Amino acid sequence: MEHLEWHRSSVSGDATDWLEIAAEGDLVHIRGSDDPAHVVTTTRTKFLAWVRGAKAGEFDHFVA
Numbered sequence: 001m002e003h004l005e006w007h008r009s010s011v012s013g014d015a016t017d018w019l020e021i022a023a024e025g026d027l028v029h030i031r032g033s034d035d036p037a038h039v040v041t042t043t044r045t046k047f048l049a050w051v052r053g054a055k056a057g058e059f060d061h062f063v064a
Contacts, residue, residue: 001039004029 004022012018020036022029028047031039042050053059 001029006031008033 001022004024006020006022008018008020017032017034020031020033023044026044027041028044029039029041031037
């Protein structure tokens, strides 16, 4: 996975722990900056569904 270009949210600022994301074809890879060897992989379609749900507030109770 070293060949991937990992990105993180600009709102993470100077935080030391954040989520990073990389895309490769139809796959989306997600990892935590504190444990970059542990990667979760999903499809773009599933990730898009999750992003839309997050934008709609469906997961807000996890961080309230």
